[in-house]
Amino acid sequence: MTETFMIELFEKHRQDCMDLVQKVLDEVSQSDTHCDISIGLIELEETRKMRDKRCTKEEVEKELFSEIKRVNKCFKNIEEFTKYVEDKRYKDEYDKNDKLSLIDTNHSSIIRRKLDIIRYKYTLGVELSELREEYLVLLDQVDKTSYNFGFRDCSVLALGILFEEGIEKFEKLISIMDRVKKHDLMYDYIVNACGFKRKFYSDVFWDDDFEFMKEVIELAQKDKEQASKKLVYHFKTNWNDSTRPYGNWLWDCAAISKMFKLDDSELKDNPHYPYELAHYKNEMEFMPEKMLDFPKETYKKGIPEYPRLEKLIPAKFHEITNNFLNDYKKLDYDEFCEKYELDWLEPDEYVGQEEDLETFGVNFILFLSDIGYIFQFDKLDDLEEVEFYKKFWGRKKVRPIHFQLNSDCYYIAYVPKSVKLKSIFGVKIEEVKDLKELDQYQEYLGQFDNE
Structure with missing residues (x-):
């Protein structure tokens, strides 16, 4: 009996762990191979060397x-x-x-x-x-x-x-x-x-x-x-x-x-x-x-459609944000939703909400998440990744904020410490002194990752 066979038997079998270990023990008892079983993991002592x-x-x-x-x-x-x-x-x-x-x-x-x-x-x-x-x-x-x-x-x-x-x-x-x-x-x-x-x-x-x-x-x-x-x-x-x-x-x-x-x-x-x-x-x-072949990327600073956002959003995202706001004014609502893939509501739920400020605000936050400025996540274990989003501001001193959507997810971004905003397009903005405070909003149900 090979080590690979026993490991595969352990990992791929779907029965209770203890039943599985007993099956392996039964297999081992019929062979000359000596095994050490530790918390259900089978190891051939003579072939294993810790790296x-x-x-x-x-x-x-x-x-x-x-x-x-x-x-x-x-x-x-x-x-x-x-x-x-x-x-x-x-x-x-x-x-x-x-x-x-x-x-x-x-x-x-x-x-x-x-x-x-x-x-x-x-x-x-x-x-x-x-x-x-x-x-x-x-x-x-x-x-x-x-x-x-x-x-x-x-x-x-x-x-x-x-x-x-x-x-x-x-x-x-x-x-x-x-x-x-x-x-x-x-x-x-x-x-x-x-x-x-x-x-x-x-x-x-x-x-x-x-x-x-x-x-x-x-x-x-x-x-x-x-x-x-x-x-x-x-x-x-x-x-x-x-x-x-x-x-x-x-x-x-x-x-x-x-x-x-x-x-x-x-x-x-x-x-x-x-x-x-x-x-x-x-x-x-x-x-x-x-490896180092990268196209040169240039940023067009400024959000003339809504200059107030320039302090909230890093320069890297100014031009695409301005285009989003401009398209909202010029495009038919269906065309706008299709272009920016705004599918967070069922189609029939859009009816009558085209001019609603909060509806636009939610779409705007989702858009900022799609382009990589806002960190969207639904599990507190992923908090370690949020630190990355500070880097868009270079050496500026920043702080985390939370956009409060009626959603199962968190929406976190970093903004300069000097920025003071309580809401944007009807979406409330909350300061986050400690990211660990976020668990007061929801509990992760773990439907797919039951610990």
């Missing part, structure tokens, strides 16, 4: 086990919601669309969970061939989801480079990123090097920890030896201490290093550089020289 020795096997397995349970829950939800729709048990179209949305969300959630499972398994020392199988399951979900529910797209791309799998699915991920206009320069670098192009390009790094990679890339295009030294120096200086969490593998950096064929031999034992995976396969050719 990050700063943590214990038990604490990593505990996290891994939790993620496996959540993935299984997502698959179960997908089955239930799919059958619900196929059997036409829905009350109306709204109920049907709600279940279809939950199916989509669960597929996206599986991607996020699988990224964590790969991270934990890599930490535990699991064979790379087994991690590849996990990645293939992840890729299968890409075809079945239409939006990103909390997973880092760049990690999906980077793992695709390292495993040399699923590159053809990158276009789907790119379309998702472009639709929500999500910024991440590391993502753009990898997209360019794979020969793809985005319709929307980033201004900033999603995570400041990756800013050093721009210098590595610039050096690599001129002098790979110096770029290799820069990469090694940065990891040894900034990613080699006990203050960083275990299992935090920088797939992105390893993917870029691989595409440039940098010398990373000194990072074999670094607890954050996935050296073994970076050298797992080397059959594909990439175009790293294209």
Whole structure:
């Protein structure tokens, strides 16, 4: 009996965990293989070697086990919601669309969970061939989801480079990123090097920890030896201490290093550089020289249709905001809704609300969310991402505000501290002293991610 077989038996079976462990024990009792079972995770002691020795096997397995349970829950939800729709048990179209949305969300959630499972398994020392199988399951979900529910797209791309799998699915991920206009320069670098192009390009790094990679890339295009030294120096200086969490593998950096064929031999034992995976396969050719090829983007400052908004909205979004306001005045309402995809209400609910200030205000906030200025989310766990939205203001001192819509979601933006507004187009604006206060508005029901 192989380790892979037993792990797959554990992860894919849908019965109660304890029943599953008993099944595995029954299998093991009929073989000569010695196994150690810890919280239901089966491990062949002689073949496993922790890749990050700063943590214990038990604490990593505990996290891994939790993620496996959540993935299984997502698959179960997908089955239930799919059958619900196929059997036409829905009350109306709204109920049907709600279940279809939950199916989509669960597929996206599986991607996020699988990224964590790969991270934990890599930490535990699991064979790379087994991690590849996990990645293939992840890729299968890409075809079945239409939006990103909390997973880092760049990690999906980077793992695709390292495993040399699923590159053809990158276009789907790119379309998702472009639709929500999500910024991440590391993502753009990898997209360019794979020969793809985005319709929307980033201004900033999603995570400041990756800013050093721009210098590595610039050096690599001129002098790979110096770029290799820069990469090694940065990891040894900034990613080699006990203050960083275990299992935090920088797939992105390893993917870029691989595409440039940098010398990373000194990072074999670094607890954050996935050296073994970076050298797992080397059959594909990439175009790293294209990494920094970005079209020049210019901003037209000013919102003449409503100058008061210039203090509330960063200059990057001025022109598109002004166009939105101008189109609202000039276009037929149906044309306006179609152009800006304002589908938050059912069509018949628009009737009689064309001139309603609050209706326009809600559409305006949703528009600002669509173009990437306002952070829309429905789960407090995603709060860590909101910090990114400060970057649109450069060095200005900013504070978070909350746009109060009659919705299940939060709408957070950062504005300069000097800006004082209580409402905009009928939508109330509330100051947020502490983002953790947001949980007073709603509780996350966890229909698709039952902890």
